[in-house]
Amino acid sequence: MLTRREFIKKSAQGASLLTLGSLISGCFSRGFFQNHLRRMSREEAKRTIQRLEDEYRHEFSRQVKVKDTPAQQDVLFGMAIDLSKCIGCRRCVWACTKENNQSRDPQITWIDVFEMKHGSSMELALDQGTRYYRREMVPAKGHFYLPVQCQQCQDPPCVKVCPVKATWKEPDGIIVIDYDWCIGCRYCLAACPYGARRYNWGRPTLPAEELNPNVHLLGNRPRSKGEVEKCTFCLHRTREGLYPVCVEVCPTGARKFGNLLDPKSVIRKILAEKNVFVLKPELNTKPRFYYYFS
Amino acid sequence: MKTKGSNLPNLLFTGGAGYYLWLSFLGAAVVAGALAYILQIRHGLIITGMRDPFPWGLYIANFTFLVGIAAAAVLVVIPSYLYHYQPLKEVCLIGEFLSASSIVMALLFVVIDLGRPDRFWHIIPGFGLLHFPQSAMAWDCLVLWGYLVLNLLLCGYILRCKYQSRQPSTALLMPLIYLSILWAISIHTVTAFIYSSLSSHPTWHQAIMMPRFLASAFSSGPAFLILILQIIGRCTRWPVEKKALHKLAEIMTIALFFNLFMLGAEILVETYAAAHHLTHRLYLLFGLQGHTALVAPTWLAIGAQVCALILLLFPKARQNLKLLNLCCTSIFVSIWFEKGIGLLALGFIPSSSGEIFEYHPTLAEITITAAIWAIGLLIFTLLVKLAVAVETGALQQAAHAQGEQPKSRESEQIGQEAKPLSG
Secondary structure, three states: OOOHHHHHHHHHHHHHHHHHHHHHHHHHHOOOOOOOHHHOOHHHHHHHHHHHHHHHHHHHOOOOEEEOOOOOOOOOEEEEEEOOOOOOOOHHHHHHHHHOOOOOOOOOOOOEEEEEEOOOOOOOOOOOEEOOOOOOOOOOOOEEEEEEOOOOOOOOHHHHHOOOOOEEEOOOOOEEEOOOOOOOOOHHHHHOOOOOOEEOOOOOOOOHHHOOOEEEOOOOOOOOOOOEEOOOOOHHHHOOOOOOHHHHHOOOOOEEEEEOOOOOOHHHHHHHHOOOEOOOHHHOOOOOEEEEOO | OOOHHHOHHHHHOOOOHHHHHHHHHHHHHHHHHHHHHHHHHHHOHHHOOOEOOEOOOHHHHHHHHHHHHHHOOHHHHHHHHHOOOHHHHHOHHHHHHHHHHHHHHHHHHHHHHOOOHHHHHHHOOOOOOOOOOOOHHHHHHHHHHHHHHHHHHHHHHHHHHHHOOOOOOHHHHHHHHHHHHHHHHHHHHHHHHHHHOOOOOOOOOOOOHHHHHHHHHHHHHHHHHHHHHHHHHHHOOOOOEHHHHHHHHHHHHHHHHHHHHHHHHHHHHHHHHOOOOHHHHHHHHHOEOOEOOOHHHHHHHHHHHHHHHHHHOOHHHHHOHHHHHHHHHHHHHHHHHHHOHHHHHHHHOOOOOOOOOOOOOOHHHHHHHHHHHHHHHHHHHHHHHHHHHHHOOHHHHHHHHHHHOOOOOHHHOOOOOOOOOEO
16 A cells, blocks of 8 residues: 555656656657767668658648768869859859758858959958948949858868867868757857858748758758858759759859869869969968959 | 764855855846846847857857966965965965866856757767867867866865865875866966967967966966955955965966066067058957947056056055955956957957957846856855865864754854954
């Protein structure tokens, strides 16, 4: 026979055990204990993708396909921008935002276009240019435009400083982030010399009808608050032979993209024939993002 | 027969009206901060004033400053254990307590700064993936946790010896002491390296950052300690000799001189060359394009330090407790600014993409920051209370008395009456 006191005690114990159990299982099902993507077995990766797809379906009431296309063999991506052709229309900025499911509010864009006065140096500095230009018509007289996004450095400072290895360089040269592993310390934001990384300060919002359902695990899948993101050269497209959307949408053809290991690629042709330069070369980050004037 | 453990809460939470007032003040600050933190968890760091161009704010500023305060404990340890300076040896434990509480605060500031505190385990070696040795942040995590453990070991051992009224064994104590001296210097060097390793911010990317961090720590730490020791001397029966304060004041003066000297060296090199990154210093000193939020605090901080240094150079002024306290307060506050928000602004304004974004902390952010300080001060207060109980024999008596006649609690209370500084 149980006394009343014992009964209360026992049921309290049982209840707390149950709560603890459901808490732990909840943690597992919600991805709390999700491993680092690069430590996962095939099985684990599959389960993770399944979980993400379920979550997105729940959140957006739409079917979302999460891909994990690996880097292709013998491919090293690079981009070049012909600054003589860029007119500063920012079509790349908006196309990128749509393609890569950036938060609409707070607004996050992966590409910045700087309006620079003719004759100013290529320094990213306030007296040289601004990314907050508002014009009725572009290009404005006496100005040129400098689009900046992740420079996909060969020696990326952001990767070096990350305390938990949440960001790394893929074999095709693209710097990616395991969004679920990022702890949100923002050391990479401080380390990036190009201001290319973006932080989800609040909960990202993305209307379901604007969601791009063709997403990649390391790329444009919807992110959560407290996570860092940035340009991935549209790896969900480029790993399947398509151009990044900023290249495709550019009305003047100022953006060139291709495989640096392919001697016949357009990017190799530009490197061979034009005087290209990179931003902040003195920092020795060796960007795979080149600029030139044709 | 009850053990000392059961007396401990009684002893820790018993005191005069002032003591209760102090504890409830701290408690209220913690509660307010906890509420603000719930808000931060729910909405994200968007409730703070930080944004992409200025990604670190009040939290990391206080973290940096507090690592310095923690490191400054060596300034008590070195004279006491390497030079056997008795007056400081008496207060060595207080220095170590301050150090341990500062480390706890510093670590808490890192945790609340994380956008995803739920993923904190990713940083724990063995479970997560610590990016060691590449990331300076990984180094910092290891040295900070190490220093905390080392400090607790040291304090625990010394306290235990005091409790049992026996001398600490040199063979056990000295290796710990030497290690803690090296470790204290290392925590602040590594923290400086978090900034100076970033070549993207030319004003941070200077080797002088590390020695300057030490110099500013070794002036702000003793400044804080001088103030705290006087309060402890007034409120408890802990023996605080004036000589100890004067020794600390001397050390502080020398460190302050080096801090200002290095600041001068930095400014001279930057302005003479007038290279592009001079804009960062110009922002702090004169403002840029009408953005002048930090100009007044910058000049006040430099001015306060220069005035304090000039005053402290006169032994007469150092002997005068009122003047000394004024100097200590201004050093503490000015270095808190200079090494906190001032340092962050020096790197982030203008930002890597040349933008001026003036950071203004929000009320929620300030409340959370205050709460972390309150937690640290609470830990410090309780540690000192415990040590006073051991030092004055109250805890031993209590354990003894409890064993024989559990009701005689009044006699165990430790003194709260004001007591003039001895010596």
